[in-house]
Amino acid sequence: MSYSLGPNQYGKAEVRLVTVSRSSSVHSLRDLTVSTSLRGSLAATHLTGDNSDVVATDTQKNTVYAFAKDGGVDEIEDFALRLGRHFVTSFEQISGARILIDEHSWDRISDHAFSGGSREVRTTAVTVSGSDHWVVSGLRDLVVLKTTGSEFHGYPKDKYTTLPETSDRILATAVTARWRYQGTVSYTESFAAIRSLLVSTFAAKHSLSLQQTLYAMGSAVLEARPEVAEIRLSMPNKHHFVVDLSPFGLENNNEVFYAADRPYGLIEGSVVRDDAEDAGLAWYSLPEF
Amino acid sequence: MSYSLGPNQYGKAEVRLVTVSRSSSVHSLRDLTVSTSLRGSLAATHLTGDNSDVVATDTQKNTVYAFAKDGGVDEIEDFALRLGRHFVTSFEQISGARILIDEHSWDRISDHAFSGGSREVRTTAVTVSGSDHWVVSGLRDLVVLKTTGSEFHGYPKDKYTTLPETSDRILATAVTARWRYQGTVSYTESFAAIRSLLVSTFAAKHSLSLQQTLYAMGSAVLEARPEVAEIRLSMPNKHHFVVDLSPFGLENNNEVFYAADRPYGLIEGSVVRDDAEDAGLAWYSLPEF
Amino acid sequence: MSYSLGPNQYGKAEVRLVTVSRSSSVHSLRDLTVSTSLRGSLAATHLTGDNSDVVATDTQKNTVYAFAKDGGVDEIEDFALRLGRHFVTSFEQISGARILIDEHSWDRISDHAFSGGSREVRTTAVTVSGSDHWVVSGLRDLVVLKTTGSEFHGYPKDKYTTLPETSDRILATAVTARWRYQGTVSYTESFAAIRSLLVSTFAAKHSLSLQQTLYAMGSAVLEARPEVAEIRLSMPNKHHFVVDLSPFGLENNNEVFYAADRPYGLIEGSVVRDDAEDAGLAWYSLPEF
Amino acid sequence: MSYSLGPNQYGKAEVRLVTVSRSSSVHSLRDLTVSTSLRGSLAATHLTGDNSDVVATDTQKNTVYAFAKDGGVDEIEDFALRLGRHFVTSFEQISGARILIDEHSWDRISDHAFSGGSREVRTTAVTVSGSDHWVVSGLRDLVVLKTTGSEFHGYPKDKYTTLPETSDRILATAVTARWRYQGTVSYTESFAAIRSLLVSTFAAKHSLSLQQTLYAMGSAVLEARPEVAEIRLSMPNKHHFVVDLSPFGLENNNEVFYAADRPYGLIEGSVVRDDAEDAGLAWYSLPEF
CATH class of the missing domain: 3.10.270.10 (Urate Oxidase;)
Known part of the structure; x- marks a missing residue:
């Protein structure tokens, strides 16, 4: 005891x-x-x-x-x-x-x-x-939304599945990103470039899942910025539901949405450079249980 | 009873x-x-x-x-x-x-x-x-800050007064503004013009008190925009205190500040057009006690 | 101008x-x-x-x-x-x-x-x-919920009405109450008594609408507490929706609910003593537009 | 790359x-x-x-x-x-x-x-x-405060130290606790017992530092509850500053305080049973950077 x-x-x-x-x-x-x-x-x-x-x-x-x-x-x-x-x-x-x-x-x-x-x-x-140190920089609450260019289908259907498939939906999220730097870095210049890559990739990438978008965003950063050893992204799927206007004799062709607060999807993932300098951290912080 | x-x-x-x-x-x-x-x-x-x-x-x-x-x-x-x-x-x-x-x-x-x-x-x-209606438009959480051009002195000193006078302080606030329209209005164009007047007057007006700034902001709107009958402004004084660095042998010439959460000053006031169309409202909302 | x-x-x-x-x-x-x-x-x-x-x-x-x-x-x-x-x-x-x-x-x-x-x-x-004064006391964020004893039906149906009538629903709210005192008052004792009346009336009153519950709560206070001249209540209807479990072959007899954040109903009303001392206020606060 | x-x-x-x-x-x-x-x-x-x-x-x-x-x-x-x-x-x-x-x-x-x-x-x-599982239960936002029985002194003084030592201060915190269970547990009974130990130890333990209080709270749980393998506590030090009333000719013997919002101390620590079943987790969650 x-x-x-x-x-x-x-x-x-x-x-x-x-x-x-x-x-x-x-x-x-x-x-x-x-x-x-x-x-x-x-x-x-x-x-x-x-x-x-x-x-x-x-x-x-x-x-x-x-x-x-x-x-x-x-x-x-x-x-x-x-x-x-x-x-x-x-x-x-x-x-x-x-x-x-x-x-x-x-x-x-x-x-x-x-x-x-x-x-x-x-x-x-x-x-x-x-005498060691690690620098993990990032951003949070970068809110972005696409009005089209986002699909979601092909997922498994079990007895609890009621979600209809869609080939056109609003995709909205509030990005939290953290990336570990390696080597010598000009931090402010690097931050601006990484932020820009995250935003432009979100906008340009046709999305079949928020996971695919996340991976594309992370990959774009690793592709272009050798000073980033790994990047971790946490992206809530902020649901915008098409309002059913048929009881009122109105069609709703993805024009009128209800933006829901909770629950939300939460997609978290990372992209890691294969030859990254080892993080080798004895500790970063108190690890979460 | x-x-x-x-x-x-x-x-x-x-x-x-x-x-x-x-x-x-x-x-x-x-x-x-x-x-x-x-x-x-x-x-x-x-x-x-x-x-x-x-x-x-x-x-x-x-x-x-x-x-x-x-x-x-x-x-x-x-x-x-x-x-x-x-x-x-x-x-x-x-x-x-x-x-x-x-x-x-x-x-x-x-x-x-x-x-x-x-x-x-x-x-x-x-x-x-x-068959009547009133339109009161506005904005809230317009956060603005001046690093200089703000003084505060000449206030009465009683036994509870300890505040030192200052001829140079940070002035920061989060503006809530509401204005009542009269006549025919192009709302979006009017909103943009009013918002711009509020921001530019805050920036340009040398301030001897937040009240003076508030009145200048409201006056600028009434001066330029005949479609506004009256404007009401609520402006918290978000205090930024100069940190005393003298214990560490450092001078602080208005360079390092502590931004306080609470308490904050709260300045509320209105500017009213003398010949405004009468509001004549039997009610606006449930009046506050 | x-x-x-x-x-x-x-x-x-x-x-x-x-x-x-x-x-x-x-x-x-x-x-x-x-x-x-x-x-x-x-x-x-x-x-x-x-x-x-x-x-x-x-x-x-x-x-x-x-x-x-x-x-x-x-x-x-x-x-x-x-x-x-x-x-x-x-x-x-x-x-x-x-x-x-x-x-x-x-x-x-x-x-x-x-x-x-x-x-x-x-x-x-x-x-x-x-030399005058007014005392308006109250409470806010008094969260209360009934699992039954609440109905809602008999409302008008127009082309935009889809809500099904119910004879048994969850009723939940977060009470904000403000009451104006008159005469000599023992404030803490009075507060405790009024709060107790609000809670017990919410619990005991069979509800056909949240308006009816609100009025019953206010009336119970005016009935029992002569020191209260008027009372004003603001009560959001915090919706708890019965989850449709029929796709999963399950019946849901008011057992499983989704507690929604927004939107919510908002019911505001007052009960006023007929022979109340006149408030006679030139101002309480800056009146809301 | x-x-x-x-x-x-x-x-x-x-x-x-x-x-x-x-x-x-x-x-x-x-x-x-x-x-x-x-x-x-x-x-x-x-x-x-x-x-x-x-x-x-x-x-x-x-x-x-x-x-x-x-x-x-x-x-x-x-x-x-x-x-x-x-x-x-x-x-x-x-x-x-x-x-x-x-x-x-x-x-x-x-x-x-x-x-x-x-x-x-x-x-x-x-x-x-x-086929494995781990159960980590806990609580958060358990707000507790002591009006006395808390001291803080004996800390090192460097050129940046201005804090006066105190042998009597308010100690206030909002406890977040997470504990890992082992063996067979009656969860609700165990939760109530652990919560009670946390509260009573906070109240009873004379405190020379919030760290000492934290460790005493965790130890009390491990001492009494063999089903707890380890406990992790995060306790903000919610500062209550004695207001200087001397400018007004008043003494303040720890009677009137200003409760500050930010910054706050943040004390985080854990108490671990020496013979605990190995957590052996390949992952708990995405580890924080």
């Missing part, structure tokens, strides 16, 4: 950081949500409440703000890596750090005014373990 | 309606959330459960979908008016209808693919009462 | 206030969200940015916290009234104040530990205008 | 299922959100859009509703296992299934009326892989 402390980590979540670069009369704006988590030799605080090894989460937050001034925020991946390395190298008991950054976008109105509000978020998760 | 039924209304809320126009190979897409509510001689259902006067909310929903096919959705204001008039003219017991429509925007990717995701919503609230 | 400033107010929204009473070893906990808004002679800040009459929203927030210590929070209605009167009497230019308080409930685990998490919120809105 | 399909799964997410047992005049109510996901030989749909192996997510949804009638919902773990085994045994190409169920609780008002609304959710995640 003995037991012991298993995997653990701790940190400060969702530090809201907005920076303004005022070096010219044309200001630039960055809007980030930063989360830090640390792991290492942390048994004492769990077992006895001895906090002599616990870098306070408040200190982690202060470090985020101080580093934003002292060094600045340029590529979010580099900022995350700088934070992660700081914690791992400054504290002997800290062997690993994981820094998550969400970047919220703004559009410029004028030299010093901006409009915002898109739900789409650029993300990065940088893991530092000893 | 006697009492009686007071103001009441009922309807179907948040009918999700997506329409696709397929008349050419370049599809167009509309994405609406429609709510209907009716009032009239509805005492019986309240007092005895006699539903012979209750147009079922399910019927209201069906009507929304049928009208979207039969007649189509062009200007949301006209679509709302058509729905409202239908209920008021088709059912003797229904004396009034209020139709709310939110329109969610999408950007075109290709002939039949779109990307979406902005939080900003175009709105209308059309009230039909007998 | 002239125009002028119309109705306006401003304040601090969603001040999160938690208080602990430590006067005995059995602690008590209060968890409030407080919003304040002021109106009065506020043209200058709108027109010229002269803030000499603007009680800063930060000052309003400080006042909330200071009053929570200095005088304490007992009845939320009295706390709101104390705050509102302070602003109106302390500042000549402020003629009116409206204080909204949400109270979040916690259950006691031990002398100084609590568990929380219910969505139901107790509310009050206290309006002070000069 | 070659690449291939990596880990993938698909299914229907958030099927809302409400069941009523009407076998006696005292009805019982179950309120579940069910998500299913399948994996197996699914390369064809990804690579070519050949769906002959794709059990449609609509079919998965229908199966959930049909099984709810045909066999009923008793223990959510058994219901999930029955669903998972069905998919794996009925379809040769499906080698694994993961069924997630959230159970939302309701309190009884009368024989057939209920009130709801707590945010706390009981959860299970049942994984079926071939």
Whole structure:
């Protein structure tokens, strides 16, 4: 009946950081949500409440703000890596750090005014373990929809199958994508190129299943971007049902739809480069059960 | 100790309606959330459960979908008016209808693919009462931010005042605007012009208070758009606090900010045309207590 | 083409206030969200940015916290009234104040530990205008459901009606209730009694329509509680649809349901005491368009 | 530059299922959100859009509703296992299934009326892989707070540390717990016992850090419940800051707090039985990057 402390980590979540670069009369704006988590030799605080090894989460937050001034925020991946390395190298008991950054976008109105509000978020998760590190960047809530060019048929029919086959449906999703970088990367340029490939492939690929669309999107990225070792996509199938207007004497040729909230399909998959550098991670995060 | 039924209304809320126009190979897409509510001689259902006067909310929903096919959705204001008039003219017991429509925007990717995701919503609230009607359109979640050009000082100091005065702060808000139309209106063209005035005035107006900015935004609309009788604006002051970096030996010249969630200021005000057509509404909606 | 400033107010929204009473070893906990808004002679800040009459929203927030210590929070209605009167009497230019308080409930685990998490919120809105005041208290997100004892039939059938009549359905809603007090009130005792009447009437009343249930709930309150001048109820009809299992050779006798998110019915109504003290409000809040 | 399909799964997410047992005049109510996901030989749909192996997510949804009638919902773990085994045994190409169920609780008002609304959710995640299975149950949004009995001091001070040490603070969190069962389990009885241990240990354990509280909570479960092989806890530190009232001439002896939204601490950890049955999972889910 003995037991012991298993995997653990701790940190400060969702530090809201907005920076303004005022070096010219044309200001630039960055809007980030930063989360830090640390792991290492942390048994004492769990077992006895001895906090002599616990870098306070408040200190982690202060470090985020101080580093934003002292060094600045340029590529979010580099900022995350700088934070992660700081914690791992400054504290002997800290062997690993994981820094998550969400970047919220703004559009410029004028030299010093901006409009915002898109739900789409650029993300990065940088893991530092000893002297190694991994950079997994991505995006979420990239909402895309096709009004045609999507079919779904040929699936097995069992006693619980009532779905009619279709050769023309709305296909809509909110893409979450995460990709692992390898080698030297120009992150912002790479992000823009990958995002563009995801969007254009979604639009152009005639779809026989959302799985096929997902794989095409991932493949397009691996095909064109050697700096991506693997990509993982999670794509809800946001159902748009054709409303039955026949009781009202009206035909509905895929013109009027009910957009449903729940349930939704959820398609998750990955495309992996065959000769990718080994991820070799002892841990990325606390693995999900 | 006697009492009686007071103001009441009922309807179907948040009918999700997506329409696709397929008349050419370049599809167009509309994405609406429609709510209907009716009032009239509805005492019986309240007092005895006699539903012979209750147009079922399910019927209201069906009507929304049928009208979207039969007649189509062009200007949301006209679509709302058509729905409202239908209920008021088709059912003797229904004396009034209020139709709310939110329109969610999408950007075109290709002939039949779109990307979406902005939080900003175009709105209308059309009230039909007998043979009269009022059209109140607007927007919400128009997020805007200025990195400079905003001051706040000169306010009274009492024993509870600790706020330091500032001659340079971030000003950020999420605008909710509603304006009442008068006369004949080209709604989509008018909406675009009003939205543009709100954004450009926010950006250009040097701000001594968010109230001043609000009034300038409303005035700009009334100045330029004779079809607007009055405009009402609700603008949260989304605080961005300068982080104190002095403990770390760093100066912070309005470069690093903490974006707070709550509490927030909330500035609400209206600008009214002096010779506006009288609203003369017996009711708009159930008034808030 | 002239125009002028119309109705306006401003304040601090969603001040999160938690208080602990430590006067005995059995602690008590209060968890409030407080919003304040002021109106009065506020043209200058709108027109010229002269803030000499603007009680800063930060000052309003400080006042909330200071009053929570200095005088304490007992009845939320009295706390709101104390705050509102302070602003109106302390500042000549402020003629009116409206204080909204949400109270979040916690259950006691031990002398100084609590568990929380219910969505139901107790509310009050206290309006002070000069030397007058009005107290409108209530609740929201009181979720209730009946598995039987609810019918819906006898409604008119038009060409858009497809809903089948039912003599047995699930009835589920999330009650928002607001009632205006008159006379001298023991608020917490009154709240508990009113909430109990709402719940027990929902459960006991055989329902032929949600309107009938709403009116019965309001009437039960006015019948038993002379301190309530009027009550207003907003009750979404949270649809639970019987799943058609016949394709699978299964009967579904109201046993298996799909709980839909949107759309939902929305039933709003009020019950008013015939000899109620006149509300006589010049304003409650910025009226909704 | 070659690449291939990596880990993938698909299914229907958030099927809302409400069941009523009407076998006696005292009805019982179950309120579940069910998500299913399948994996197996699914390369064809990804690579070519050949769906002959794709059990449609609509079919998965229908199966959930049909099984709810045909066999009923008793223990959510058994219901999930029955669903998972069905998919794996009925379809040769499906080698694994993961069924997630959230159970939302309701309190009884009368024989057939209920009130709801707590945010706390009981959860299970049942994984079926071939003839093996794993049951990981838990809860989330169990909100608990202590007004005293919590200290935090003794942590390292670096140049970014400004947090003052405290020997008395509010400790508040929203517990997410997941535990893996082993052996034969009476799930509902076990759930109640584990939940009770988590709550009572939080309340009783004097806390020198949230990590210590987390470990005590997990240890209490492993100590008392041999059916738990391991437990994983994720506990945000929901900060309650003592408001500085000294500018107003008031002392604040831990009586008046500001409850902050973001950022928050996030403490995650696990307690593992030393002689636990090996989890031996080739996969639980798509591992997080």
